[in-house]
Amino acid sequence: MTDHHSRVSGDNEDSLRTPPVTDPDTPNDSTTSDGKKKGSMVREVIETLLLALLIFVAVRAVVLNFRVDGHSMDSALADNEMLLVNRNAYFGFDQDQWLGWIPGVDYDPDDTWYPFGTPERGDIVVINPPNGATADKPYIKRVIGVPGDAFEIRDDRVYINGIELVEPYLDRGTATDNCREVCGPLTVPEGSVIVLGDNRDNSEDSRYFGFVPIENIIGKAWLTYWPFDNIGVADHFDYPELNGSAVAAP
Numbered sequence: 001m002t003d004h005h006s007r008v009s010g011d012n013e014d015s016l017r018t019p020p021v022t023d024p025d026t027p028n029d030s031t032t033s034d035g036k037k038k039g040s041m042v043r044e045v046i047e048t049l050l051l052a053l054l055i056f057v058a059v060r061a062v063v064l065n066f067r068v069d070g071h072s073m074d075s076a077l078a079d080n081e082m083l084l085v086n087r088n089a090y091f092g093f094d095q096d097q098w099l100g101w102i103p104g105v106d107y108d109p110d111d112t113w114y115p116f117g118t119p120e121r122g123d124i125v126v127i128n129p130p131n132g133a134t135a136d137k138p139y140i141k142r143v144i145g146v147p148g149d150a151f152e153i154r155d156d157r158v159y160i161n162g163i164e165l166v167e168p169y170l171d172r173g174t175a176t177d178n179c180r181e182v183c184g185p186l187t188v189p190e191g192s193v194i195v196l197g198d199n200r201d202n203s204e205d206s207r208y209f210g211f212v213p214i215e216n217i218i219g220k221a222w223l224t225y226w227p228f229d230n231i232g233v234a235d236h237f238d239y240p241e242l243n244g245s246a247v248a249a250p
Contacts, residue, residue: 062086062087062088063084063085063086063087063222064084064085064087064126064218064219065082065083065084065085066082066083066084066085066126066138066140066221067080067081067082068080068081068082068083068140069137070202071199071202072139072140072141072197072198072199072202072203072204072205073124073140073141073142073197073198073199073203074171074198074199074202075169075171075198075199076124076142076169076198076235077124077140077198077221077224077234077235078230081224081226081227081230082224082225082226083221083222083223083224083225083234084222084223084224084225085126085218085219085220085221085222086219086220086221086222087218087219088116088219089116089117089219089220089222090114090116090117090118090119090214090217090219090220091114091115091116092112092113092114092214092215093112093113093114093115094111094112112191118146118147118214119143119146119193119214119217119220120143120146121143121144121145121146121149121160121238121239121242122142122143122236122237122238122239123142123143123220123221123236124140124141124142124143124220124221124234124235124236125140125141125142125143125195125217125218125219125220125221126138126139126140126217126218126219126220126221127139127140127141127195127212127216127217127218128216128217128218129209129216130209130210130211130212130213130216131209131210132181132208132209132210133204133208133209134204134208135204138218139195139204139205140221141195141196141197141203141205141206142169142195142196142197142198142237143193143194143195144158144160144165144193144194144195144196144206145160145188145193145194145206146188146193147188147189147190147191147192147193148187148188148190149161149187149188149194150162150184150185150186150187151182151184151185151186151187151188151194152183152184152185152186153176153177153179153182153183153184153207154184156175156176156177157176158176158196159184159185160239160242161242163241163242164241165239165241165242166239166241167237168237169198169235169237170198170200171198171199174199174200174201175200175201176196176200176207177200178200178207179207180207180208181206181207181208181209181210182194182206182207182210182211183207188211189211191213191214191215192211192212192213192214193211193212193214193217194206194211194212195212220234221234221235222234
């Protein structure tokens with residue numbers, strides 16, 4: 001009995017020590033799991049890259065990097081200062097072009113809708129060079145006159161609707177002279193603005209090239225980010241003395 005019991009126990013121990021025979025064609029569970037993990041990682045990387053690309057394109061469609069070149073906007077903006085420009089601040093929707101084909105819908109050819117608003121006095125804007133400009137690169141200026149404004153430069157001062165502008169952003173002693181094209185009195189036409197540089201002695205602006213079509217405006221200065229000491233919202237100035245002055249609706 002003892003020998004039989006020992007032999008059975010030995011057989012059981014041999015069976016426990018003998019590794020199971022596996023079919024080489026049968027896929028290993030760990031290999032399959034690793035493959036799934038690698039596929040999942042690749043998919044996540046691709047999705048992350050596509051999302052980053054989508055965000056980049058969306059941001060570029062709205063925001064533009066711009067470097068100030070020159071001293072025409074001293075001292076609100078210095079030479080080589082970097083800022084972000086809102087490209088869609090004055091986005092215009094031509095209703096006649098997009099909706100005029102609908103039967104019974106009638107729009108004037110110049111009936112443009114601005115969902116985010118139109119340029120306002122005091123806005124700093126980046127513009128494509130208008131006709132008459134000597135440079136072939138964008139300008140950065142301040143909007144002074146908007147559609148319907150009665151504009152005039154007289155005795156080195158700017159007048160809007162017969163009221164002298166108070167411009168504290170100008171350096172002391174700055175005179176608005178050297179007027180060649182837009183001196184006034186005249187009325188700013190629909191779809192156009194008048195722009196001037198803050199450094200009037202060193203600025204090519206509407207005094208030289210006249211009215212600027214709103215469609216020439218690339219965008220509105222939004223944030224300054226370089227140098228770091230100047231980080232903040234881009235300068236904008238309201239003219240309280242013009243509150244209630246007559247102006248046609250844009």
